Amino acid sequence: MNPIQFNYIERFPEDIIDSAIGKPRKFRYTDLSSRINPIPSNSIIYKTITGLGATYSEVVADRNSIVMLPHVSIIKSKYADHTEKGHNVFAVHGEVKRAQVLEYIKATEGNKKLLTTPDGLDKIMWALEQVGNPEYKDYFLLIDECHKQINDASYREDMVRRMEDFFSFELKAMVSATPIEPTDPRFKEQGFEYLKAEPDYDYRxxxxxxxxxxxxxxxxxxxxxxxxxxxxxxxxxxxxxxxxxxxxxxxxxxxxxxxxxxxxxxxxxxxxxxxxxxxxxxxxxxxxxxxxxxxxxxxxxxxxxxxxxxxxxxxxxxxxxxxxxxxxxxxxxxxxxxxxxxxxNAKGKVNSVSQETAENNFQISETMFLMTQHLKFSSTANKDHVAWLVEQQQRMKPYADLLTGSSEFSYYKLDCYYSENRVKRYYSSPRYLKQAYVESKAFIISETSSTFEPFKLIKLSGSHTKYSKLNIKEFCQELEEMSVIEGTEEYLQYLEILRLYLPVVHDAYFRLGLKKLSECDHRIRKIKLELLKLDVHEKTNSNALIEAAYLTFRLGVKYPISRIKKLLQGLYHDFDVPQKVTATAIEHYFFCEFYNQAVKGITHRWCVLTDYKFSQLAKYRRN
CATH class of the missing domain: 3.40.50.300 (P-loop containing nucleotide triphosphate hydrolases)
Incomplete structure (x- = not known):
């Protein structure tokens, strides 16, 4: 699928030499508004450099305007700046109610100027419907920092949904200093033009x-x-x-x-x-x-x-x-x-494929997904067949990841997939990363390489974060993405590198499978318990119950006996031990100190676990 070929229109050919100093001057924030005002509809403006004042241009334009920005922090910053300049703008984000938006629209005489998050656009569209403007006529929608519509599409559903709303506006445009050309065919169908501002001074x-x-x-x-x-x-x-x-x-x-x-x-x-x-x-x-x-x-x-x-x-x-x-x-x-x-640390640790391979992966996974979709709804498919087909579809990547919450294909998720893969390729070597900077024409690059001896390294992978839920989830995602090169020498080499980062999760992925890891909610303790249960099932570990106890309890922690009995009984159940837990059963696994302590006038029996009885077996002990 080839990206749309836009018409590049150079709108800023005029000389910008400052006569006072005889040198090129930098654009001021008012320059965009003085050269292209109002912003034309059905255009994508490539500013080339930041700070040209796209939001300012729309705020001072003689029309009703909605400017959509990607983050609340940006909206609040721009709102403060524009109100200080005396502009009647209204900021719409999570803390603002629909009724407040409606009140602003009704009370404001003259042009309405709304700065909004993607989710806030729903509130504005509702308010416009309340005042009898269901087609949003006479309102210009500008998406600022429009590259974020693609770059964030893989994890921000609000960005994807807003593009459907974008095309429902008659008057609309997008702007960014760093736009990414979208593959959505509606841009071509509606005759969008790509307007490029290119300074005639060295802006690198x-x-x-x-x-x-x-x-x-x-x-x-x-x-x-x-x-x-x-x-x-x-x-x-x-x-x-x-x-x-x-x-x-x-x-x-x-x-x-x-x-x-x-x-x-x-x-x-x-x-x-x-x-x-x-x-x-x-x-x-x-x-x-x-x-x-x-x-x-x-x-x-x-x-x-x-x-x-x-x-x-x-x-x-x-x-x-x-x-x-x-x-x-x-x-x-x-x-x-x-x-x-x-x-x-661009040192070849990144799993990426060429653009051609990425496109082939998309086309193949799309064909397979649509084929199984047809089988799901065939007259011969029973409940078990459908469940199996659904499970198979989840593995048909990247297509399965390019669907919205309503199971609709998204061009923006596809563009994001291509963009993420492009960026990952840059980090496969320092040479490729430098080349990406040079090709942008936005930088003057110098470089150095620093190699520190292993015993001197200050590691980022501290024990408090190494096996975090987020790291485990991303590790699994990385292994899933690698499936497209499975069987190659590159796959085996990269697999070995990944194993060094999270060895327990690496083993769990191949022994338990992705589905079981998801059922464990990517939590390391649950994953380790499942591995121990599998050891018992496969008869590869006769001490799994001891290791599970060492995973469940911590040394030096004060436990009430009632809590110990409850946790230990749960382990007996998991490992099919037909025995009722006694008050002293914990002593089978730990050296203990028992004592009595009153809590709110009631005496309770407590225990502190002082050491492991079988320390050589503590494969998955808690730290």
Whole structure:
């Protein structure tokens, strides 16, 4: 499936030499509105550089406008900026009710200007229907940062749904400094044009690539080299951020900027945690997750050190696209930066395929999926056949992953699949990563390689995060994606690399299967118990009950006897032990200390487990 060929129209050929200094000047935020206002309908505007003022252009346009932005943090930032300038804008996000949107539309004389999240668009469309405008006439819908409609499609259903609404508007456009050409045929059917703004000065940004086998050690080297007052660090892994902060003892000087949900979850892990960006909340080390990669204006009096971090082995979602994400990240700093780094471990650990192979995989999986879909509804299919076919369809990837919640095929999920695979190819070697930067024409690249001796490495894979639910889920997804190259030498080599990261999950995937891991909710304790039960079934482990006890109980923890009996009886049931648990049965497995203690006036019997009786058998013991 070939992408649509857009018509490139150069709308900005005029000379931009500043007569006062005789040199090219940079665009101001008003430049887009002065050159292309209003934004034409059925267009995708390629800004080339960030900060050209697409939102501003639409806010000052003489019409009713809806500007859709990907994150609440961006909306709140732009809302504050525009209200300060005296613009009558209204922000729509999760905290805003439909009735408030309706009240704004009814009460506002003249042009209505709404800034909204993808989910907030539902509230606006409902309000327009209430005032007798069910076809949304006279409202221009602009999707800002439109590359996110593709890049986030694999995990944000709200992004995918909004594209159906987008085409229901008569007046509409999309804009980004880093757009990705969509394959949805409706763009071609409705005659969309691709309008490109290309500055006639050298707008490339300096960036230093650091190829390293330890991102934490390389990060440590950079901050020691500069001793700067402000560091802005972009790393899309909160566990990874926590590991760096803990390893280098930076907590007292660290601020974390992340989504509202994560800010609440991790508020006790970091001294400073925020879901919105305010300059007054910045400290020396400021860490940002992907919610803050786009659309944010950071204006500092002193130019900071900017560090982008990618560690695929620790967090696959930390990959950044040099041709979209990094351009957006560096574009946040409106007055520039002192120096920018991208620390990465592009060393061939990434599982990727060529674009041709990706397209073939899609076509084959689509054919197989639709064939089994037909069999599901055939007159000869009984209940058991249908259940088996449904299970088989879940393995027909990538097509099975490209369906919406309502089981409809999504072009945006397909584009996301191609885009993610393209980005993964960059990280198969430092050479490919550098080439991606060069081909973007947005950077002036320098690079170094840092190799640290194994005994000196500061690891990100600490025990507190290694077997997290998220890591296990992503590990399984990686193994599933590898199935397209199964049987090849590359498959065997990469499988061995993965086994070193999460050996227990690696074994469980091949012994228990993906379905059983999902039933365990990707929780390591449940997975280990299932492995032990399988050992018993296969008669490969006569001590599985002892190991299960060591997995269930922790040394040094104070347990009430009633709790011990309940947990141990559950293990007896799992391992078919026809015996009732007694108060002292735990002594078969642990050295114990018993004592009495009163709780609310009632005396209870308690036990502390002091050591294992069979320490050599503690294969899956709890830490």
């Amino acid at each position: 940004k300096q960036l230093h690539l650091v190829h390293s086998n330890s991102v934490t050690d390389s990060f440590d080297n950079i901050i020691n080299e500069h001793n700067h007052d402000k560091y802005f660090i972009f790393f899309n892994s909160i566990n990874g951020i926590q590991s760096i902060v803990d390893s280098l003892c930076l907590d007292s000087e660290t601020a974390l900027f992340c989504s509202k949900e994560n800010a609440f979850t991790y508020k006790d892990k970091f001294t400073n945690t925020y879901s919105e960006f305010e300059l007054d909340n910045t400290v020396r080390y400021n860490f940002f997750t992907s919610s803050f990669y786009h659309g944010l204006d950071i204006i500092l009096e002193q130019n900071p050190i900017v560090i982008v971090i990618t560690d695929y082995g620790f967090a696959r979602h930390s990959l950044v696209d040099p041709q979209t994400d990094v351009i957006q990240i560096l574009g946040r700093f409106r007055k520039g930066y002192h120096k920018a780094y991208h620390i990465n």
